Amino acid sequence: MNTPSSPSDAHRLTRWCIALAVAIPLWWLVYSRLDTAAAWFVEALGLSRATHFGEALRFFCYDTPKVLLLLTGIVFLMGVIQTFFAPERTRALLSGKRAGVGNVLAASLGIVTPFCSCSAVPLFIGFLSAGVPLGVTFSFLIAAPMVNEVALVLLFGMFGWQVALLYLMMGLLVAIIAGLVIGQLRMERHLEDWVQKIARGEVRAPDLHMSWLQRFDAGGRHVREIVGKVWPYVILGIALGAGIHGYVPEDFLVAIMGRDVWWSVPVAVVLGVPLYTNAAGIIPIVQALIGKGAALGTVLAFMMSVIALSAPEMIILRRALKPRLIATFAGVVACGIMLVGYVFNAVL
Amino acid sequence: MKVTVYGPGCARCQKTAEVVEQTLSAHGIPVELEKVTDYAVMAAAGVMSTPGVALDGKLVSTGKLPSVAEVESWLA
Numbered sequence: 001m002n003t004p005s006s007p008s009d010a011h012r013l014t015r016w017c018i019a020l021a022v023a024i025p026l027w028w029l030v031y032s033r034l035d036t037a038a039a040w041f042v043e044a045l046g047l048s049r050a051t052h053f054g055e056a057l058r059f060f061c062y063d064t065p066k067v068l069l070l071l072t073g074i075v076f077l078m079g080v081i082q083t084f085f086a087p088e089r090t091r092a093l094l095s096g097k098r099a100g101v102g103n104v105l106a107a108s109l110g111i112v113t114p115f116c117s118c119s120a121v122p123l124f125i126g127f128l129s130a131g132v133p134l135g136v137t138f139s140f141l142i143a144a145p146m147v148n149e150v151a152l153v154l155l156f157g158m159f160g161w162q163v164a165l166l167y168l169m170m171g172l173l174v175a176i177i178a179g180l181v182i183g184q185l186r187m188e189r190h191l192e193d194w195v196q197k198i199a200r201g202e203v204r205a206p207d208l209h210m211s212w213l214q215r216f217d218a219g220g221r222h223v224r225e226i227v228g229k230v231w232p233y234v235i236l237g238i239a240l241g242a243g244i245h246g247y248v249p250e251d252f253l254v255a256i257m258g259r260d261v262w263w264s265v266p267v268a269v270v271l272g273v274p275l276y277t278n279a280a281g282i283i284p285i286v287q288a289l290i291g292k293g294a295a296l297g298t299v300l301a302f303m304m305s306v307i308a309l310s311a312p313e314m315i316i317l318r319r320a321l322k323p324r325l326i327a328t329f330a331g332v333v334a335c336g337i338m339l340v341g342y343v344f345n346a347v348l
Numbered sequence: 349m350k351v352t353v354y355g356p357g358c359a360r361c362q363k364t365a366e367v368v369e370q371t372l373s374a375h376g377i378p379v380e381l382e383k384v385t386d387y388a389v390m391a392a393a394g395v396m397s398t399p400g401v402a403l404d405g406k407l408v409s410t411g412k413l414p415s416v417a418e419v420e421s422w423l424a
Contacts, residue, residue: 087396087411114411118358119397121387126396194388221412319387 009213016216031069038062060242067157067234071150072227078149079222082114083215087123094132094140099183102136107175110143117145117313121320128191129198135183142333143175146308150230151279158241158287159296166344167300174304174336181332190325230280237284244291257294259348264298265341269334272305282306297344304337352382354390354400360413364399371419 038061039049047054090113094106115123120141127137147168156164188196210218257264275282282303289299314326321329351368355361365381372379384390393402397411408422 091396114397116397118356118360119411121356122354122390122398123396125387125391126394129391198388198391 009211013211013213013216016213020216027069027073031066034062034066034069056242060238063157063238063241064235067154067238068227068231070153070157071230071234072223074149074153075226076219076223078112079219080215081112082222083210083218085109085113087113087115087119087126090140091127091130091132094127094136095130097132097136099133099135099180102133103139103176103179103183104172106132106136106140106179107143107147107172110140110175111147111149111172113140113144115144117310117316120313120316124317124320125195125198128195133183134188134191135179135181137179138182138329139175139179142178142308143172145313146175146304147171148279150226151303151307154234154237154279154283158237158283159290163296167303170300170340170344171304174308174333174340178329178332178336182328185328187325187328190322190328192320192322195320233280233283237280237287240284241287241291244288257289257292257298259295259297259345261295261298264295265301265338265345268298268302268341269305269309269337272302273309273330274311275306279303279307295345296348297341297346300344301337301341304340305334308337309333349377350380350382350404352384352393352402352405354384354393354395354402354410355398356387357383357385358398361399364401364413367414367416368401368419371416372423375420375423377423 038058041061042049042054042058045057047057049055049058090109093109094102097105124137124141127140128134152164152168155167257268286299286303289302290296309330314330317329318326349372351365351372353361353365353368355364361383365383369379369381384393390398390400393400394407395410399413400410401408401414403422409418
Protein backbone atom coordinates (compact mmCIF):
# COMPACT_ATOMS: atom_id res chain seq x y z
CA MET A 1 0.00 0.00 0.00
CA ASN A 2 3.00 2.28 0.33
CA THR A 3 4.33 2.20 -3.19
CA PRO A 4 2.38 3.22 -6.24
CA SER A 5 1.12 -0.27 -6.93
CA SER A 6 -2.06 0.21 -8.87
CA PRO A 7 -2.11 1.82 -12.32
CA SER A 8 -4.23 4.70 -11.03
CA ASP A 9 -1.56 5.58 -8.45
CA ALA A 10 1.17 5.66 -11.10
CA HIS A 11 -1.12 7.75 -13.25
CA ARG A 12 -1.75 10.23 -10.43
CA LEU A 13 1.97 10.51 -9.66
CA THR A 14 2.66 11.33 -13.31
CA ARG A 15 -0.05 13.97 -13.13
CA TRP A 16 1.59 15.52 -10.05
CA CYS A 17 4.98 15.59 -11.79
CA ILE A 18 3.56 17.27 -14.89
CA ALA A 19 1.60 19.76 -12.78
CA LEU A 20 4.71 20.68 -10.78
CA ALA A 21 6.87 20.92 -13.92
CA VAL A 22 4.40 23.48 -15.28
CA ALA A 23 3.59 25.23 -12.01
CA ILE A 24 7.12 25.92 -10.74
CA PRO A 25 8.42 27.90 -13.78
CA LEU A 26 5.05 29.63 -14.08
CA TRP A 27 5.16 30.55 -10.38
CA TRP A 28 8.64 32.00 -10.84
CA LEU A 29 7.66 33.93 -13.96
CA VAL A 30 4.62 35.51 -12.31
CA TYR A 31 6.49 36.23 -9.09
CA SER A 32 9.36 38.00 -10.82
CA ARG A 33 7.02 40.12 -12.97
CA LEU A 34 4.61 41.23 -10.23
CA ASP A 35 6.13 44.65 -9.74
CA THR A 36 5.76 45.57 -13.41
CA ALA A 37 2.29 44.07 -13.59
CA ALA A 38 1.04 46.02 -10.56
CA ALA A 39 2.40 49.31 -11.91
CA TRP A 40 0.87 48.58 -15.31
CA PHE A 41 -2.49 47.74 -13.76
CA VAL A 42 -2.63 50.97 -11.78
CA GLU A 43 -1.65 52.98 -14.83
CA ALA A 44 -4.23 51.18 -16.97
CA LEU A 45 -6.88 52.37 -14.51
CA GLY A 46 -5.74 55.89 -15.24
CA LEU A 47 -4.35 56.48 -11.73
CA SER A 48 -1.06 58.08 -10.91
CA ARG A 49 1.38 56.66 -8.36
CA ALA A 50 1.91 60.20 -7.19
CA THR A 51 -1.56 60.27 -5.60
CA HIS A 52 -2.26 58.65 -2.23
CA PHE A 53 -4.91 56.37 -3.70
CA GLY A 54 -2.79 55.35 -6.69
CA GLU A 55 0.16 54.45 -4.50
CA ALA A 56 -2.04 52.57 -2.01
CA LEU A 57 -3.65 50.60 -4.84
CA ARG A 58 -0.30 49.73 -6.39
CA PHE A 59 0.97 48.53 -3.02
CA PHE A 60 -2.12 46.34 -2.62
CA CYS A 61 -1.96 44.94 -6.17
CA TYR A 62 1.70 44.08 -5.73
CA ASP A 63 1.72 42.71 -2.18
CA THR A 64 -1.43 40.57 -2.24
CA PRO A 65 -0.42 38.24 -5.10
CA LYS A 66 3.19 38.29 -3.88
CA VAL A 67 2.36 37.08 -0.39
CA LEU A 68 -0.28 34.59 -1.59
CA LEU A 69 2.15 33.12 -4.14
CA LEU A 70 4.91 32.84 -1.54
CA LEU A 71 2.51 31.33 0.95
CA THR A 72 1.20 28.73 -1.49
CA GLY A 73 4.70 27.74 -2.61
CA ILE A 74 6.22 27.51 0.85
CA VAL A 75 3.21 25.84 2.46
CA PHE A 76 3.21 23.16 -0.25
CA LEU A 77 6.93 22.61 0.26
CA MET A 78 6.45 22.41 4.03
CA GLY A 79 3.57 19.96 3.60
CA VAL A 80 5.93 17.67 1.67
CA ILE A 81 8.83 18.20 4.11
CA GLN A 82 6.57 17.44 7.07
CA THR A 83 5.89 13.96 5.70
CA PHE A 84 9.52 13.19 6.59
CA PHE A 85 9.06 14.40 10.17
CA ALA A 86 6.09 12.76 11.85
CA PRO A 87 5.88 13.46 15.60
CA GLU A 88 6.80 9.81 16.24
CA ARG A 89 10.04 10.23 14.35
CA THR A 90 10.91 13.50 16.08
CA ARG A 91 10.30 11.76 19.38
CA ALA A 92 12.65 8.93 18.43
CA LEU A 93 15.30 11.50 17.44
CA LEU A 94 14.96 13.33 20.75
CA SER A 95 14.69 10.29 23.00
CA GLY A 96 17.52 10.18 25.51
CA LYS A 97 19.13 13.40 24.25
CA ARG A 98 20.92 15.45 26.90
CA ALA A 99 19.99 19.02 27.78
CA GLY A 100 21.72 21.49 25.49
CA VAL A 101 22.05 19.47 22.31
CA GLY A 102 18.56 18.13 22.92
CA ASN A 103 17.08 21.61 23.34
CA VAL A 104 18.64 22.91 20.13
CA LEU A 105 17.50 19.83 18.21
CA ALA A 106 14.01 19.99 19.72
CA ALA A 107 13.51 23.65 18.84
CA SER A 108 14.75 23.06 15.28
CA LEU A 109 12.56 20.00 14.80
CA GLY A 110 9.67 22.11 16.06
CA ILE A 111 9.79 24.03 12.77
CA VAL A 112 9.38 21.00 10.50
CA THR A 113 7.26 18.64 12.60
CA PRO A 114 3.53 18.93 11.94
CA PHE A 115 1.92 20.28 15.09
CA CYS A 116 -1.53 21.41 16.11
CA SER A 117 -2.18 22.83 19.55
CA CYS A 118 -5.14 20.46 19.91
CA SER A 119 -2.69 17.56 20.18
CA ALA A 120 -0.32 19.38 22.53
CA VAL A 121 -1.16 17.09 25.46
CA PRO A 122 -0.80 13.68 23.77
CA LEU A 123 2.40 14.91 22.15
CA PHE A 124 3.73 16.14 25.46
CA ILE A 125 2.97 12.79 27.11
CA GLY A 126 4.33 10.88 24.15
CA PHE A 127 7.66 12.71 24.38
CA LEU A 128 8.00 12.27 28.15
CA SER A 129 7.08 8.59 28.06
CA ALA A 130 9.81 8.02 25.48
CA GLY A 131 12.43 9.45 27.81
CA VAL A 132 12.67 12.91 26.26
CA PRO A 133 13.67 15.22 29.15
CA LEU A 134 11.07 17.75 30.35
CA GLY A 135 13.14 20.79 29.33
CA VAL A 136 13.76 19.38 25.85
CA THR A 137 10.04 18.66 25.47
CA PHE A 138 9.28 22.28 26.35
CA SER A 139 11.78 23.57 23.78
CA PHE A 140 9.81 21.66 21.17
CA LEU A 141 6.46 22.78 22.50
CA ILE A 142 7.48 26.45 22.47
CA ALA A 143 9.16 26.46 19.05
CA ALA A 144 6.53 24.41 17.18
CA PRO A 145 3.72 26.98 17.17
CA MET A 146 5.89 30.11 17.31
CA VAL A 147 8.37 29.48 14.50
CA ASN A 148 6.17 28.34 11.66
CA GLU A 149 6.24 28.79 7.92
CA VAL A 150 3.20 31.09 7.79
CA ALA A 151 4.76 33.61 10.19
CA LEU A 152 8.08 33.47 8.36
CA VAL A 153 6.55 33.88 4.89
CA LEU A 154 4.43 36.83 6.00
CA LEU A 155 7.36 38.56 7.67
CA PHE A 156 9.50 37.91 4.61
CA GLY A 157 6.85 39.19 2.23
CA MET A 158 6.08 42.32 4.20
CA PHE A 159 9.29 43.32 5.94
CA GLY A 160 12.04 41.55 4.01
CA TRP A 161 14.25 38.53 4.66
CA GLN A 162 16.25 40.22 7.42
CA VAL A 163 13.21 40.52 9.68
CA ALA A 164 12.09 36.97 8.85
CA LEU A 165 15.55 35.62 9.66
CA LEU A 166 15.72 37.59 12.92
CA TYR A 167 12.32 36.24 13.91
CA LEU A 168 13.45 32.69 13.13
CA MET A 169 16.65 33.02 15.16
CA MET A 170 15.01 34.79 18.08
CA GLY A 171 12.11 32.32 18.16
CA LEU A 172 14.54 29.41 18.28
CA LEU A 173 16.62 31.15 20.93
CA VAL A 174 13.61 31.76 23.18
CA ALA A 175 12.54 28.11 22.80
CA ILE A 176 16.02 26.76 23.49
CA ILE A 177 16.74 28.95 26.50
CA ALA A 178 13.27 28.61 28.03
CA GLY A 179 13.57 24.82 27.68
CA LEU A 180 17.02 24.84 29.27
CA VAL A 181 15.78 26.91 32.21
CA ILE A 182 12.73 24.71 32.76
CA GLY A 183 14.98 21.63 32.59
CA GLN A 184 17.32 23.12 35.19
CA LEU A 185 14.44 23.81 37.58
CA ARG A 186 13.70 20.04 37.86
CA MET A 187 9.96 20.40 37.83
CA GLU A 188 9.03 16.81 37.00
CA ARG A 189 6.99 16.52 40.21
CA HIS A 190 4.78 19.36 39.00
CA LEU A 191 3.39 17.17 36.29
CA GLU A 192 -0.09 15.86 37.03
CA ASP A 193 0.01 12.56 38.92
CA TRP A 194 -1.44 10.49 36.07
CA VAL A 195 1.32 11.78 33.80
CA GLN A 196 4.02 10.79 36.27
CA LYS A 197 2.53 7.30 36.48
CA ILE A 198 2.66 6.58 32.76
CA ALA A 199 5.27 3.94 32.26
CA ARG A 200 8.30 4.64 30.18
CA GLY A 201 7.50 2.63 27.10
CA GLU A 202 9.75 1.31 24.41
CA VAL A 203 10.07 3.65 21.47
CA ARG A 204 9.18 1.80 18.34
CA ALA A 205 10.88 3.06 15.23
CA PRO A 206 7.89 4.29 13.27
CA ASP A 207 7.23 3.07 9.79
CA LEU A 208 7.17 6.30 7.84
CA HIS A 209 7.68 4.89 4.41
CA MET A 210 5.53 6.86 2.03
CA SER A 211 5.37 7.05 -1.71
CA TRP A 212 6.01 10.35 -3.45
CA LEU A 213 2.38 10.33 -4.47
CA GLN A 214 1.41 10.37 -0.80
CA ARG A 215 3.95 13.13 -0.06
CA PHE A 216 2.65 15.34 -2.90
CA ASP A 217 -0.90 14.64 -1.79
CA ALA A 218 0.09 15.75 1.72
CA GLY A 219 1.57 18.95 0.28
CA GLY A 220 -1.63 19.65 -1.61
CA ARG A 221 -3.72 18.96 1.48
CA HIS A 222 -1.50 21.30 3.53
CA VAL A 223 -2.05 24.11 1.01
CA ARG A 224 -5.82 23.58 1.11
CA GLU A 225 -5.87 23.54 4.92
CA ILE A 226 -3.50 26.44 5.59
CA VAL A 227 -3.86 28.80 2.64
CA GLY A 228 -7.60 28.09 2.54
CA LYS A 229 -7.81 29.29 6.13
CA VAL A 230 -5.48 32.27 6.16
CA TRP A 231 -6.07 34.05 2.85
CA PRO A 232 -8.76 36.43 4.17
CA TYR A 233 -6.39 37.59 6.93
CA VAL A 234 -3.63 38.13 4.41
CA ILE A 235 -5.82 40.26 2.19
CA LEU A 236 -7.19 42.19 5.17
CA GLY A 237 -3.66 42.76 6.48
CA ILE A 238 -2.36 44.01 3.18
CA ALA A 239 -5.39 46.23 2.55
CA LEU A 240 -4.85 47.75 5.98
CA GLY A 241 -1.17 48.14 5.23
CA ALA A 242 -1.93 49.74 1.89
CA GLY A 243 -4.26 52.22 3.54
CA ILE A 244 -1.66 53.11 6.14
CA HIS A 245 1.01 53.28 3.46
CA GLY A 246 -0.81 56.10 1.76
CA TYR A 247 -2.66 57.94 4.50
CA VAL A 248 -1.84 57.67 8.19
CA PRO A 249 0.93 59.92 9.54
CA GLU A 250 3.98 57.76 10.17
CA ASP A 251 4.72 58.82 13.74
CA PHE A 252 1.20 58.23 15.03
CA LEU A 253 2.24 55.56 17.59
CA VAL A 254 5.80 56.65 18.31
CA ALA A 255 4.83 58.18 21.64
CA ILE A 256 3.34 54.95 23.04
CA MET A 257 5.02 52.16 21.08
CA GLY A 258 8.25 53.74 19.92
CA ARG A 259 11.62 52.30 20.89
CA ASP A 260 12.19 54.89 23.60
CA VAL A 261 9.18 53.81 25.61
CA TRP A 262 10.59 51.22 28.01
CA TRP A 263 7.27 49.86 29.26
CA SER A 264 5.81 49.15 25.84
CA VAL A 265 7.53 45.74 25.55
CA PRO A 266 6.09 44.15 28.70
CA VAL A 267 2.68 45.68 27.94
CA ALA A 268 2.81 44.18 24.45
CA VAL A 269 3.60 40.74 25.90
CA VAL A 270 0.80 40.92 28.47
CA LEU A 271 -1.71 42.12 25.88
CA GLY A 272 -0.75 39.18 23.67
CA VAL A 273 -1.71 36.45 26.17
CA PRO A 274 -5.53 36.59 26.00
CA LEU A 275 -5.41 37.07 22.23
CA TYR A 276 -5.41 33.79 20.42
CA THR A 277 -4.93 33.68 16.71
CA ASN A 278 -2.60 32.19 14.15
CA ALA A 279 0.35 33.93 12.56
CA ALA A 280 -1.81 35.12 9.68
CA GLY A 281 -4.46 36.64 11.92
CA ILE A 282 -1.90 38.72 13.75
CA ILE A 283 -0.33 40.15 10.60
CA PRO A 284 -2.97 42.85 9.97
CA ILE A 285 -2.32 44.16 13.48
CA VAL A 286 1.45 43.99 13.07
CA GLN A 287 1.23 45.74 9.73
CA ALA A 288 -0.93 48.50 11.24
CA LEU A 289 1.32 49.00 14.29
CA ILE A 290 4.55 49.15 12.31
CA GLY A 291 3.00 51.51 9.78
CA LYS A 292 2.15 53.94 12.54
CA GLY A 293 5.58 54.15 14.08
CA ALA A 294 5.68 51.31 16.62
CA ALA A 295 9.15 49.89 17.21
CA LEU A 296 9.90 46.56 15.55
CA GLY A 297 11.07 44.87 18.76
CA THR A 298 7.86 45.80 20.56
CA VAL A 299 5.75 44.50 17.69
CA LEU A 300 7.68 41.23 17.35
CA ALA A 301 7.35 40.69 21.11
CA PHE A 302 3.60 41.22 20.76
CA MET A 303 3.46 38.77 17.84
CA MET A 304 5.45 36.09 19.67
CA SER A 305 3.32 36.51 22.76
CA VAL A 306 0.07 36.11 20.83
CA ILE A 307 1.30 32.95 19.10
CA ALA A 308 3.36 31.28 21.85
CA LEU A 309 1.56 32.31 25.04
CA SER A 310 -2.11 31.74 24.46
CA ALA A 311 -4.60 31.31 27.25
CA PRO A 312 -6.50 28.47 25.49
CA GLU A 313 -3.32 26.45 24.99
CA MET A 314 -2.48 26.81 28.67
CA ILE A 315 -5.95 25.56 29.57
CA ILE A 316 -5.32 22.52 27.36
CA LEU A 317 -1.90 21.95 28.95
CA ARG A 318 -3.43 22.27 32.43
CA ARG A 319 -4.72 18.71 31.92
CA ALA A 320 -1.15 17.45 32.21
CA LEU A 321 0.70 20.16 34.16
CA LYS A 322 0.15 21.45 37.67
CA PRO A 323 -0.37 25.23 38.06
CA ARG A 324 3.18 25.82 39.26
CA LEU A 325 4.67 24.33 36.09
CA ILE A 326 2.24 26.24 33.86
CA ALA A 327 3.15 29.48 35.62
CA THR A 328 6.86 28.72 35.27
CA PHE A 329 6.41 27.91 31.58
CA ALA A 330 4.51 31.15 30.96
CA GLY A 331 6.92 33.21 33.06
CA VAL A 332 10.08 31.89 31.42
CA VAL A 333 8.72 32.27 27.90
CA ALA A 334 7.41 35.79 28.67
CA CYS A 335 10.86 36.82 29.97
CA GLY A 336 12.50 35.42 26.84
CA ILE A 337 10.11 37.29 24.57
CA MET A 338 10.61 40.56 26.46
CA LEU A 339 14.35 40.15 26.12
CA VAL A 340 13.92 39.71 22.36
CA GLY A 341 11.80 42.87 22.25
CA TYR A 342 14.37 44.94 24.13
CA VAL A 343 17.32 43.58 22.13
CA PHE A 344 15.55 44.40 18.85
CA ASN A 345 14.64 47.89 19.98
CA ALA A 346 18.20 48.52 21.14
CA VAL A 347 19.93 47.12 18.06
CA LEU A 348 17.72 48.22 15.18
CA MET B 349 -14.58 -4.74 13.11
CA LYS B 350 -13.70 -2.73 16.17
CA VAL B 351 -12.78 0.86 15.30
CA THR B 352 -11.14 3.08 17.91
CA VAL B 353 -10.87 6.82 17.26
CA TYR B 354 -8.49 8.70 19.55
CA GLY B 355 -9.05 12.44 19.94
CA PRO B 356 -10.28 15.09 22.37
CA GLY B 357 -13.54 15.48 20.45
CA CYS B 358 -12.42 18.12 17.98
CA ALA B 359 -14.11 18.60 14.59
CA ARG B 360 -11.40 16.63 12.80
CA CYS B 361 -11.87 13.69 15.18
CA GLN B 362 -15.63 13.61 14.54
CA LYS B 363 -15.03 13.72 10.81
CA THR B 364 -12.45 10.94 11.05
CA ALA B 365 -14.92 8.69 12.86
CA GLU B 366 -17.52 9.40 10.18
CA VAL B 367 -15.18 8.69 7.27
CA VAL B 368 -13.96 5.40 8.75
CA GLU B 369 -17.42 4.24 9.73
CA GLN B 370 -18.96 5.08 6.36
CA THR B 371 -16.14 3.51 4.36
CA LEU B 372 -16.23 0.27 6.34
CA SER B 373 -20.01 0.11 6.15
CA ALA B 374 -19.82 0.63 2.39
CA HIS B 375 -17.65 -2.48 2.24
CA GLY B 376 -20.24 -4.38 4.23
CA ILE B 377 -18.11 -4.54 7.37
CA PRO B 378 -20.06 -4.19 10.63
CA VAL B 379 -18.48 -1.47 12.77
CA GLU B 380 -18.21 -1.28 16.51
CA LEU B 381 -17.08 2.33 17.14
CA GLU B 382 -15.24 3.41 20.26
CA LYS B 383 -14.18 7.01 20.88
CA VAL B 384 -11.30 7.57 23.28
CA THR B 385 -11.00 11.08 24.70
CA ASP B 386 -8.85 10.29 27.74
CA TYR B 387 -5.30 11.53 27.23
CA ALA B 388 -3.82 8.86 29.49
CA VAL B 389 -5.39 6.08 27.41
CA MET B 390 -4.26 7.81 24.22
CA ALA B 391 -0.69 8.04 25.44
CA ALA B 392 -0.71 4.37 26.46
CA ALA B 393 -1.88 3.44 22.95
CA GLY B 394 1.00 5.41 21.45
CA VAL B 395 -1.11 8.17 19.91
CA MET B 396 0.87 11.42 19.86
CA SER B 397 -1.08 13.46 17.41
CA THR B 398 -4.82 13.37 17.03
CA PRO B 399 -6.98 12.11 15.48
CA GLY B 400 -5.66 8.56 15.72
CA VAL B 401 -7.40 5.47 14.39
CA ALA B 402 -6.99 1.83 15.45
CA LEU B 403 -8.65 -1.15 13.77
CA ASP B 404 -9.12 -4.17 16.04
CA GLY B 405 -6.57 -2.61 18.40
CA LYS B 406 -3.91 -1.99 15.73
CA LEU B 407 -2.97 1.67 15.25
CA VAL B 408 -3.25 2.54 11.55
CA SER B 409 -3.24 6.33 11.39
CA THR B 410 -2.38 9.37 13.50
CA GLY B 411 -2.42 13.12 13.12
CA LYS B 412 -4.63 13.43 10.07
CA LEU B 413 -8.08 13.13 8.66
CA PRO B 414 -7.80 10.01 6.50
CA SER B 415 -9.25 9.92 3.01
CA VAL B 416 -11.60 7.16 1.84
CA ALA B 417 -8.76 5.69 -0.26
CA GLU B 418 -6.54 5.55 2.82
CA VAL B 419 -9.18 3.79 4.86
CA GLU B 420 -9.57 1.25 2.05
CA SER B 421 -5.81 0.70 1.99
CA TRP B 422 -5.92 -0.36 5.67
CA LEU B 423 -8.30 -3.15 4.76
CA ALA B 424 -6.03 -4.61 2.08
